Amino acid sequence: MPGRPAPPLTRVGAIASCLLLGACGSAESASDAPRRAVAVDARDSAGITLRTITADPTALPVWTLANEPVFVVNGASTGDSTALSLVGPARFLADGGGVLLDVASRQLVVFDATGAYRRTLGRAGDGPGEIRSLATLQVLAGDTIAGFDQQSSRLSFWHADVGAVRQLTVTDADPDARFAYRAWSWQDSLVVALELGYTPAPPLSPDRPVARWPTRASLALRDAAGRTLGQSPEFAGMYSGVSARGDGRLPFSHVPFVALTQDMVYFGSGDAFTIGALDPAFRWASDLRWPAQTEPLTADEVAAVREESVELLAQRIPLERAQQALTEPFLPELLPNTRPSIGRALVDAGGRLWVERFEAPRLGSQLQTPATRWTVLEADGTPRAVVQLPPFTRLEDVRGNRALVVRRDSLDVEYAAVFVLDTSAQVTR
Numbered sequence: 001m002p003g004r005p006a007p008p009l010t011r012v013g014a015i016a017s018c019l020l021l022g023a024c025g026s027a028e029s030a031s032d033a034p035r036r037a038v039a040v041d042a043r044d045s046a047g048i049t050l051r052t053i054t055a056d057p058t059a060l061p062v063w064t065l066a067n068e069p070v071f072v073v074n075g076a077s078t079g080d081s082t083a084l085s086l087v088g089p090a091r092f093l094a095d096g097g098g099v100l101l102d103v104a105s106r107q108l109v110v111f112d113a114t115g116a117y118r119r120t121l122g123r124a125g126d127g128p129g130e131i132r133s134l135a136t137l138q139v140l141a142g143d144t145i146a147g148f149d150q151q152s153s154r155l156s157f158w159h160a161d162v163g164a165v166r167q168l169t170v171t172d173a174d175p176d177a178r179f180a181y182r183a184w185s186w187q188d189s190l191v192v193a194l195e196l197g198y199t200p201a202p203p204l205s206p207d208r209p210v211a212r213w214p215t216r217a218s219l220a221l222r223d224a225a226g227r228t229l230g231q232s233p234e235f236a237g238m239y240s241g242v243s244a245r246g247d248g249r250l251p252f253s254h255v256p257f258v259a260l261t262q263d264m265v266y267f268g269s270g271d272a273f274t275i276g277a278l279d280p281a282f283r284w285a286s287d288l289r290w291p292a293q294t295e296p297l298t299a300d301e302v303a304a305v306r307e308e309s310v311e312l313l314a315q316r317i318p319l320e321r322a323q324q325a326l327t328e329p330f331l332p333e334l335l336p337n338t339r340p341s342i343g344r345a346l347v348d349a350g351g352r353l354w355v356e357r358f359e360a361p362r363l364g365s366q367l368q369t370p371a372t373r374w375t376v377l378e379a380d381g382t383p384r385a386v387v388q389l390p391p392f393t394r395l396e397d398v399r400g401n402r403a404l405v406v407r408r409d410s411l412d413v414e415y416a417a418v419f420v421l422d423t424s425a426q427v428t429r
Contacts, residue, residue, distance in 0.1 A: 074416075
């Protein structure tokens with residue numbers, strides 16, 4: 001494979017085991033139990049704080065969404081019934097309104113705290129303030145909106161009331177060795193880039209006609225001029241499947257995740273429930289691990305994902321071709337022994353970390369099946385609750401007791417909605 005490999009989406013210590021147990025009473029609520037089950041902090045030889053969550057995930061209280069939304073945002077809301085058939089990332093604004101990406105028009109749609117349409121930002125194109133495909137979306141102080149366009153490797157900024165403000169190119173420190181897969185604005189004037197590094201292609205033979213081709217991931221801290229100010233240690237990136245025909249995306253590859261606050265950067269490979277944290281000086285400060293979140297990858301799940309992927313792809317090509325195209329990505333030798341643990345992560349306005357259970361992508365389709373389960377952790381890593389979402393509901397942001405989600409109607413048309421979170425339940429799964 002000569003030259004620079006194609007980037008995804010085509011390519012993709014000691015730990016203390018002592019529990020902080022207080023005096024044991026004769027009874028405790030379901031919400032009290034997880035608070036007791038946190039490992040004592042320890043430090044490894046590099047000075048990184050290590051924590052282990054020892055709670056049983058099934059003992060956590062379950063939060064749900066209210067039955068009816070506070071409001072919805074769809075094509076009719078914008079005055080264009082053909083808009084918002086496919087919704088990208090979405091975020092709350094400071095006043096309770098929000099902003100979302102309309103994938104088809106490649107515009108940002110801004111709505112107020114009642115769901116009423118306010119305006120659109122950007123348009124399709126490569127010029128200033130224009131959009132090709134946004135991989136990340138942030139709302140910064142003062143309702144400044146930042147989005148990273150992977151295709152142009154550019155971080156663009158808009159203001160919800162003004163429009164395009166500025167942009168900067170997220171350059172690769174060594175473009176022959178790594179590329180910026182995602183990027184975010186951080187601490188007002190800095191940029192955090194998730195970079196994937198290339199590795200040599202694995203050898204193939206008649207006895208090994210397919211193999212996993214991994215990448216290495218790291219986080220780079222840069223200033224507005226593109227100068228690298230810091231670099232995290234490397235960790236496992238996603239992997240693709242390679243054969244004599246080339247390489248392609250695999251549905252059960254883990255995918256690195258990043259979630260930021262003003263002072264911290266949370267990150268991980270997603271293969272296990274392990275969350276690293278970089279401090280305000282961009283130093284690796286802590287690792288949080290939850291071994292009980294490890295789940296086996298079952299044959300039933302693999303078969304179900306393949307069946308759904310074939311069905312979606314067969315909407316565009318003949319069924320036989322769809323089945324053939326999706327044979328290789330599901331070969332046993334390309335599958336992990338345990339399913340990846342984490343898909344995405346986000347931090348709410350109160351500093352809690354929300355962690356999504358991994359859901360395999362359906363290959364050959366933009367219309368994905370979102371995860372229905374999230375785990376909520378306090379800022380110190382204490383597990384707080386499990387959030388159970390209805391089918392075809394993708395969580396995008398949380399502010400107070402309100403959740404901004406993307407849903408799918410009976411015609412497979414996506415729309416955004418805001419729901420109140422019901423956190424009163426103390427039942428367990």
